[in-house]
Amino acid sequence: MINPRVDRNTPVIVQGITGRAGRLHSRQMRAYGTNIVGGVSQKIEEREVDGTPVFRSCEEAVRATGAIASVALVGAMQLLDAMREAVAAGIQYLVTPTEGMPVHDALKARRLTRDAGVTWIGASTPGMAVPGNAKLGFLPDDSLKAGPLGLMSKSGTLSYEAGYRLAQRGIGQSVWVGVGGDPVKGTCFPDLVPFFASDAQTEALLIIGEIGGHDEEDLATTLKAENFRKPAFALIAGRSAAEGVAMGHAGALVYGSHGTFEGKRQALADAGVEVFSTLGELVEGIISHFRCQC
Amino acid sequence: MYLIEHDAKELLAEHGVPVPAGCLLDDKVVFDGGLLPPGPWLIKGQIRAGGRGKAGIIREAVTVAEIADHARAMLGTRVKGQRVDAVRVEQKVSGAAEAYLGLLIDPAAGGVRVIMSPRGGVDIETVAAMHIQSEVSPPDIESLCACVRRLAAAMPGVMANALRDAGERLARIFLDCETLLIEINPLFVHPDGRWAAGDAKIVTDDNALPRQPMLRALLDKRSACYPETALKARHGFDYMVVDPAGEIGLLTTGAGLSMMLIDELRQAGLKPYNFLDIRTGGLRGETTRLVHVLDWISAGTNVRVLLINIFAGITDLGEFTRLLVAALPEAPRLDVPVVARLIGNGLPAARKILSKAGIRLHTDLDEAVAEVRSHIEARTSQSHSSA
Numbered sequence: 001m002i003n004p005r006v007d008r009n010t011p012v013i014v015q016g017i018t019g020r021a022g023r024l025h026s027r028q029m030r031a032y033g034t035n036i037v038g039g040v041s042q043k044i045e046e047r048e049v050d051g052t053p054v055f056r057s058c059e060e061a062v063r064a065t066g067a068i069a070s071v072a073l074v075g076a077m078q079l080l081d082a083m084r085e086a087v088a089a090g091i092q093y094l095v096t097p098t099e100g101m102p103v104h105d106a107l108k109a110r111r112l113t114r115d116a117g118v119t120w121i122g123a124s125t126p127g128m129a130v131p132g133n134a135k136l137g138f139l140p141d142d143s144l145k146a147g148p149l150g151l152m153s154k155s156g157t158l159s160y161e162a163g164y165r166l167a168q169r170g171i172g173q174s175v176w177v178g179v180g181g182d183p184v185k186g187t188c189f190p191d192l193v194p195f196f197a198s199d200a201q202t203e204a205l206l207i208i209g210e211i212g213g214h215d216e217e218d219l220a221t222t223l224k225a226e227n228f229r230k231p232a233f234a235l236i237a238g239r240s241a242a243e244g245v246a247m248g249h250a251g252a253l254v255y256g257s258h259g260t261f262e263g264k265r266q267a268l269a270d271a272g273v274e275v276f277s278t279l280g281e282l283v284e285g286i287i288s289h290f291r292c293q294c
Numbered sequence: 295m296y297l298i299e300h301d302a303k304e305l306l307a308e309h310g311v312p313v314p315a316g317c318l319l320d321d322k323v324v325f326d327g328g329l330l331p332p333g334p335w336l337i338k339g340q341i342r343a344g345g346r347g348k349a350g351i352i353r354e355a356v357t358v359a360e361i362a363d364h365a366r367a368m369l370g371t372r373v374k375g376q377r378v379d380a381v382r383v384e385q386k387v388s389g390a391a392e393a394y395l396g397l398l399i400d401p402a403a404g405g406v407r408v409i410m411s412p413r414g415g416v417d418i419e420t421v422a423a424m425h426i427q428s429e430v431s432p433p434d435i436e437s438l439c440a441c442v443r444r445l446a447a448a449m450p451g452v453m454a455n456a457l458r459d460a461g462e463r464l465a466r467i468f469l470d471c472e473t474l475l476i477e478i479n480p481l482f483v484h485p486d487g488r489w490a491a492g493d494a495k496i497v498t499d500d501n502a503l504p505r506q507p508m509l510r511a512l513l514d515k516r517s518a519c520y521p522e523t524a525l526k527a528r529h530g531f532d533y534m535v536v537d538p539a540g541e542i543g544l545l546t547t548g549a550g551l552s553m554m555l556i557d558e559l560r561q562a563g564l565k566p567y568n569f570l571d572i573r574t575g576g577l578r579g580e581t582t583r584l585v586h587v588l589d590w591i592s593a594g595t596n597v598r599v600l601l602i603n604i605f606a607g608i609t610d611l612g613e614f615t616r617l618l619v620a621a622l623p624e625a626p627r628l629d630v631p632v633v634a635r636l637i638g639n640g641l642p643a644a645r646k647i648l649s650k651a652g653i654r655l656h657t658d659l660d661e662a663v664a665e666v667r668s669h670i671e672a673r674t675s676q677s678h679s680s681a
Contacts, residue, residue, distance in 0.1 A: 024608070076501060102502040103399055104472045107433045110404045126607065140607035142638055155550020160605045161659075164637065181549060183401045183474075210550045214402055237553040240560045241536075278558050280660065 001194045002119050002187060004177050006069060006093065007133045011037040013067040013091075015082050016074040017054055018043045021097075025073060025138050026052060032141060034134040037065040040085075058089035069093035071127065071136050076100035079123060083109050087116045094186070095136040096122030106184040113186055120186025125178040126156040139176060140164075147172025148290070150196040150230075152189055153208035154181050154215055158237055162208055165283045171290060174201040181210065189215045190222035197228055204231040204289070207273065211238030212259045220267035231289060232273040235282045236264050295498050295523040298340040300382040301512060302494035308508075309467045311460070312490040314482075316384025321369045330358070331385040337364040338384065341376040344495070347416055349373050354386065379519065387490060392480035393453055394418055394426075395460055397438075397468045399475070405430040406438060406468065408461065410445045412453045414480040438465040456489040457481070471509065472502040503527055529583065532571040533590060540567030541670055543591035543630070545584075545602040545618075547574045547609075555603055555659075564667065567594040574609040581621040588625035599669040601662065602634040611636050612643030619651045631669045635662035 006012075012029070016022040017039025027050055030036045038061045039054045046054050055061035058070065070091045074082045079098050086094050094113065101109075101123040113120040121128055127137010132146035143163035151173045153159035159178060166172070175196075179187050189207065196202045205228075209216045216236065223232065239261040265275045276282035297305065303313040315331035318340070339351030346352050351368050355361040365381045372378070394414030400407040411418070411426040427448055431441035442461030449457050464476050473496055480492040498509055500523050510527075517524035522534055532549065536556060542564060546552040549571045559566045568591060577583055591597055604614060615636070622632070635656045636644055648655045656662040 028608075077504065100501045102472060102505075103474055103499045104433060104469070104502065107399065107404060107406075111432065114404070138608050140605075140638060143607075153550075155548070156607075157548020157552075157605050158550035158554050160548075160607055161551055161554075164605070184399060184404065185401075188402070208550070210553060218402055235554075237550045237557060239557040241553060241556075278561065279554065 002191050003195055004093075004119070004121070004128050004130075004175055004192070005195075005199070006128075006130055006136060008033045009035055010069055010093075010134060011035055011065055011067040012069045012071060012134075012136060013038045013040060013058070013061045013065065014052075015040045015058065015070055015072040015086065017041055017049050017052065018046050019073060022073040023049055025071070026050065028138060029071070029135055032135050032144075034136065037067050058085045058091065062089040062091065067091065069095070069136060071095045072098070074098060076102070080105040080109055083120070084112065087112055087118050092118055093136070094118055094120045094122075095125065095127050096120070096186075097125055097127055097137050098122070099124045101182065103182070103184055106182060110184060110186060121177060122180050122182075122186055124182045124185075125180035126160075128175070128177040129173075130175050131173050137178070139178065143167055144176070145172030147174065148201070148203035149173045149206045149286070150192075150199065150202035150204070151176040151206045151208070152192050152196075153178050154189075154213075155208055155210050155237060156181075158210070158235070159208040162206070162235060162279060162282060165279065166286060169283065169287055171286060173206075174199060174203075179215070183213050189219035193219070193222045193226050193228060197226060197230065202230065204233065204286075206286070207232065207234040207268070209234060209236040209264060211236065211241055211261050211264070214259065216264040217259075217267045220271035220273070223271040223273070228272075232271075233282060233286055233289075234268050234273050234275045235279065236261055236275065239277060295500055295509075295513070295520050296342045297496045297498065298342060298380070298519060299338060299494055300340055300380065301516065301519075302496040303382075303491065305471065305496060305508070305512075306467065306491055306494055309463065309470075311463050311467070312488070313494070314384045314387050314490055314492070316382050318380055318382055319365055320380040330361075330383065333357075334386045335361055335383050336386050337361055337368070338382045339368045339373060339378040340380040340382055341373055341378055343374045343376065346373070351378060387482050387492060390482035390484045390490075391453070392492065393449075393457060393483050394421075394479045395457060395464065395481050396477040396479070397461075397464055397473075397475070398477070400430050403430040406433050407431075408438070408441050408445055408465075410449065410457055410461065412449050412457075418479055433469065435465060435469055438469070452485065452487045453483055455487055456483040460489055460491075472499045472506060473497060474499055500526060529586060530576055531573045531583065532569070533587060534569045535567065535594070536569050537565055537567060538594065539565065539596050540594055541565045541596050541598045542666060543567050543594060543597045543600040543628070544570055545572065545587060545591075545600060546570050547572050547604055551603070551605060559663065562663065562667075564663070564670070565596075567591065567597050574604060574606070574614055577614070577617055579613070579617070581617050581624060584617055584621035585624045588621060588628045592625065592628035597628070597630060598673045599630050599666050600628065600632045601666050602632065602636070603659065603662070604636050604638070606636065606638030606640065609639060611638060611640035612647065613640070615644040615647040619647055622651075633662050633665045633669070635659050
């Protein structure tokens, strides 16, 4: 079972730590409480970044620090190689925010990580967080708040907005996983169902989806098959998009009757999920649910 | 990028796949009989959608005069929401059976799905499931070819050899060109075993473009045909006009939030003009990207207001608003009121900068939308009173 419950002790390395994104996000992750123990970069001249030791390879970094998680902040064309290196070094959690990973590379990466039993979150993800503990990636602090919602999202920005509005109203998250908007990815919605079903801190599920792909439909099937009992809420973007038109994410390409807003809404509703069509309605719906419980 | 049939067939032909001889006529090309294969011909409107035959843009011609008539009748018309900008004229194939062959990325299975059927053609959806064979393969050439051979072995008569040969060739192209989908329907199979791709649908991976020189060259040659991919390859972000008659220009970031905003505006009876995922992280301290977008939005003749919606997770709103205020005068053609809704990092600095520029800042999206509505209503009543 995939268990994304990292904490403030989980030792994390950052691949590409001497790059612009690597530097910035290492600093922000550490400020949030993440235990960044090292970085990896081929740049010979830099031996540390903001006091964090920089290693020449993942293997060296893992050997010296005992890291079990890595956030890879490298270019799209370098990502597959970076992942191979991390898996070979024994990393168990791999978060890859990079956008634009070639789909054929993603297929190879998926097989690689699954065969090795590594949890891969990404690509094209803002990452994941256990609010109040640690975050791997760059989910905005303004949206993070410890609370009862298990949040899984295909869309970064839309989840920031939903998370922020709910946090403002006092409702936070148990664990937040951005699975990313790419069609072929490491961790998919259904993979997270067993964890959220058994996690004691998760009282309800929030799903942020968008048109295209099969993730929401597959999730609906799994929720039914696993007899998921907790309340579940969903918001899906792209209701008014024209068919066959890709908006941003390649995954938002609607192929024929698959992946349409209506298909997803229906599938989730049949699995007992309450599906909302605006942010405002979603927030009010969730708030009234928790109010009724008290 | 979803290739038009002509480009897909050229790509296949370059990789040794037999296709019926043909040529492309765009709306400016004077008909050139020299390129023409022997008749009779099919005249096929080049839009990126299925069901073209049923939509009336695949027609037969026996004389050269008929070719010109059909082409003129189709060119410039709109079918399935797309303009027919070109037609492919190709030699009509007769006396062949129609099979089906498809390869596509299967995200849930994490592999390449190969689909084969001895019956194909326009009614493939109604072919009984028992005739359609399908299997998922790992994404390497040995596994894919083995998968093709297993499926083809179950096909009847001459179909077996033809589908095996075609499948193995397509498997190589699928991997070499990093496609997401190759679908040949119909695959013509002659009684003597010869075969050819009657139609071709190919979707390539935009993310792989930097290392696919052949596709990159195609995109350069025919950028007008693939505007979204060309734009992204050139500028590094996504922009699309969603309603040419739209009244609200959108300056937004994030695909999901931008789509949601379009949904909500439409639900509220408002008319957004464009979709945009500008990726504020990619601005890199320059106004270039913003000026491009503002300029493109100014092409919308009905645009009456610009709505900015940025949730700044990492972006610094102070820097963003500095760039915005610098970019607005650089795009003077967009002369409309600006409504800004910003939230996140650097909000206090952004507030000061916008207030100096006379732009009101909202942190609540609903309030920003209310201001957008008031601008549109004001403009409408203005134009009524002046009329």
